[in-house]
Amino acid sequence: MQCTVDKEIHMKTYAAMFLLFAVLGAARVRADSTTVGTPERVTAVRKTEAERRSAMVERARALDAEIAQLQHEVRELTRELTETPKYFDDPEDDKLRP
Secondary structure (H helix, E strand, C coil), X not given: CHHHHHHHHHHHHHHHHHHHHHHHHHHXXXXXXXXXXXXXXXXXXXXXXXXXXXXXXXXXXXXXXXXXXXXXXXHHHXXXXXXXXXXXXXXXHCCCCC
């Protein structure tokens, strides 16, 4: 009876070890296959990244132009504001008041 129990424990242990090694081996193969790219995949990824980069550069240029336009408008509005009379800044200085 004792011998049968020992054999069952050893068999379960060996089965668990085999399963563990099989899972680790499969994970290793999967990791290797996903990290190492074929030349076609590498070329496709590089092309996609180049397209993304050029799109970001175009968007940045458009934003720079928009920012420059807004800065110009702010300067113009500031200039207009300094040139306009300031009736409400000092009510006592109003020449139209008696």
